[in-house]
Amino acid sequence: MHCIQLLQVPLGGRLDSIQPSWTSLVANIQAVNGTTKVLWAPQHEDENTQGLAITWKSYDAQKKWAASTESTAWMSKIKSIAAGPLYEDIVLFSEVVDAALGANVVELVSWIHPTSQINKEKMDKVEYGFSQVRKSISNQAPEADGDLVAGWGQIEFDHDGVPSRRFTAFIGWKSVKAHNDFKSTPLFPENIHWLMENNHTGVEVAHYAFSKSSEE
Template sequence: MATNHSTLNTHCVTVQLLQVPLRSPRDTSSRPWWTHLITSLQGVDGITKVVWASQHEDEKIQGIVICWDSRSAQKTWADSVEHTTWMSDIKSLATGPLCEDIVFLDESVNKVLGAQVVEIVSWIHPTSQIDGEKIRLLEDGFLKFQKAISNETSGVDGGLVAGLGQIEFVHQGVRCHRFTSLIGWKSVQTHYDCKATPAFMENIQWLTDQNERDMEMVHYSFGGSS
């Protein structure tokens, strides 16, 4: 169920995130069925970029990021028969539920997706707590965190972006939404090294002390692109 909680009109980028559990680790770039599914998106009006890769933490999970030039383009596709067929094909390959979200961003995500490693980190918030004030609190907190670690020595590569996820889901019996950040790093180890720095430790509070129920974090190296 998708709901638009964003109260700001400045968001200019729509990103669709998918994480698909498969049966075993595999090089999907050499698989005809996977290549067909990804390349079929090239003809969809409004898609500006697609990247995919195996998850660093679990190679059986494939991550797909679809960048759209507008919210309306994504919604038009989501309401189409073509989308229904594409999602059915994806789900037929999956061994379990897909993790999916639509995230509205203020900045282009292209440089982040071009990093050696991309961290996708989400803070899970009950839907009942999400209102205009909460959204502004999260967005302002992210800007403080972004400023603190966007420097040459942090290990960040390509920058970092964040936004509120629009798809509601049930987490531990509670209806929730994700506030998700995509962060480009030079390596997974660089990310963990940065977590020990004063800049990180003193500013992550802007995102982690906001009454969230849980946090999810994974890494991808998006070598596949279309």
């Protein structure tokens, strides 16, 4: 399995006001034994929110680091510059995610499910639905870029008072406009039902240009 740690950090102002701190935090996590790549970008919807996608060699490597004092110190520094609650998750993918994260724009979309309802039958149904959407977009949508991958989040969190977990996808697009244009094509209503009929309790969507910002 491919392990990606995701963070969305709402800052109190523009990135340039805390640039040295942010650059240091990114460099620190890049230097951790067990990480292979760290991508970051401002969120399209809110430029004061920074997104991090940290690729780990394995889930075991991530868990080992998470149990360390170094992790505690790093997370404390992240929280010290945050202006609100963090979005954090560890997502396990069965496929390589590089092509999706390398798209011009990545749609980071999560469907929230009560933990008590997540069983093999539901997981199989959700994953099959995503596979149908992936097949259609990959083969027929000129607006798409890179790849589409999805996996289950490992961190349980409180969603409206209910312990929940996420099913999260990276969907590559040529631009945010291209994604919005896709929604007006016949492919959207023909396929969105695969993702909307699984009794989820919420959806979170944001866009990041990871491949551009991470190279700056």
